[in-house]
Amino acid sequence: MAINQGVRPGGRSARVQASVHKAVQELLEERDRAELTVPLIATRAGVTPSTIYRRWGDLSELLGDVALERIRPDAEPADTGSLRGDLLAWGEQYMEETASVPGRAVVLDLLAAGGGCSGRCMAIACGQFDIILLRARERGEKLPELDRIVDRLMAPLVYRILFSGEELEVAYVERLVDLTLEGL
Amino acid sequence: MAINQGVRPGGRSARVQASVHKAVQELLEERDRAELTVPLIATRAGVTPSTIYRRWGDLSELLGDVALERIRPDAEPADTGSLRGDLLAWGEQYMEETASVPGRAVVLDLLAAGGGCSGRCMAIACGQFDIILLRARERGEKLPELDRIVDRLMAPLVYRILFSGEELEVAYVERLVDLTLEGL
Numbered sequence: 001m002a003i004n005q006g007v008r009p010g011g012r013s014a015r016v017q018a019s020v021h022k023a024v025q026e027l028l029e030e031r032d033r034a035e036l037t038v039p040l041i042a043t044r045a046g047v048t049p050s051t052i053y054r055r056w057g058d059l060s061e062l063l064g065d066v067a068l069e070r071i072r073p074d075a076e077p078a079d080t081g082s083l084r085g086d087l088l089a090w091g092e093q094y095m096e097e098t099a100s101v102p103g104r105a106v107v108l109d110l111l112a113a114g115g116g117c118s119g120r121c122m123a124i125a126c127g128q129f130d131i132i133l134l135r136a137r138e139r140g141e142k143l144p145e146l147d148r149i150v151d152r153l154m155a156p157l158v159y160r161i162l163f164s165g166e167e168l169e170v171a172y173v174e175r176l177v178d179l180t181l182e183g184l
Numbered sequence: 185m186a187i188n189q190g191v192r193p194g195g196r197s198a199r200v201q202a203s204v205h206k207a208v209q210e211l212l213e214e215r216d217r218a219e220l221t222v223p224l225i226a227t228r229a230g231v232t233p234s235t236i237y238r239r240w241g242d243l244s245e246l247l248g249d250v251a252l253e254r255i256r257p258d259a260e261p262a263d264t265g266s267l268r269g270d271l272l273a274w275g276e277q278y279m280e281e282t283a284s285v286p287g288r289a290v291v292l293d294l295l296a297a298g299g300g301c302s303g304r305c306m307a308i309a310c311g312q313f314d315i316i317l318l319r320a321r322e323r324g325e326k327l328p329e330l331d332r333i334v335d336r337l338m339a340p341l342v343y344r345i346l347f348s349g350e351e352l353e354v355a356y357v358e359r360l361v362d363l364t365l366e367g368l
Contacts, residue, residue: 112296118346119348119349122348155343156334156336156340159334160334160339163303163342
């Protein structure tokens, strides 16, 4: 899938991408997701359908690319002064964003787009954890492995949001963070 | 969503359901999932599109219903003689089935169909865990809470299968089972 990396900012390619992404986002606000088609998006973006097929392959890859753009954090994770606090703040914000109707739709688009997109979604979360771990190291705190944060905090949160159909509580995030830091 | 429960076996309703499910499964083998439409399925099943809309609501609910049917276990989980062995056997089989291309597609269909289907998917797994826990109780073993099995075994497995893009190993399932039984 063609993605942002390597696109010269301000070049024609970047303008096409920005215009197509904007068209998708507008259409997602106006219509049911099942109604979106490549020709519809192309018309709104002012490009030809073949431009979209050439660049993104198909609709699900395009929707995955737009979803990736939406989950890319605009800031570093909150610095609360402790590893536990940082993980809690991350988990609460993640839960709030992902458990919403548009948040869930974004995750489904990432998954439907296949391996590349869903892998990059995990990499984005891991990038946030890396920053949190680096800070904890500088404070001299004991560090969990990155894999442990994925298995004990990230995975149960995502699983329950996607599958349980129940609203999660902050106390649940606290239990997961405790499990992540247990026995360090 | 209309589901199996309450459908009189052998009645007209059950015949329509069987025929529509079969049509979906055949078409999924022949075509790309994105090509499936309600009229196409209706023609193959020998029913009218409105029969499908009336009964399932829309395409994604129908695909979710078929996916639920596919994940419904045909047997009790393997009885290996110990709780640890039973959880390991469950995890290995689950990993094998879900990490396959059709297995992943089934999970995506369940998620796309929304709350009802994905919740029922979790309930089916929990039903298997209940059987495993009941056996362990009869053997006099110490029991983990059901939630602990979901958070420490089920969730990381599903998360890694859906998001990591890496092939999981049996040793990974073993680590998750150990974590599930830790400190009991």
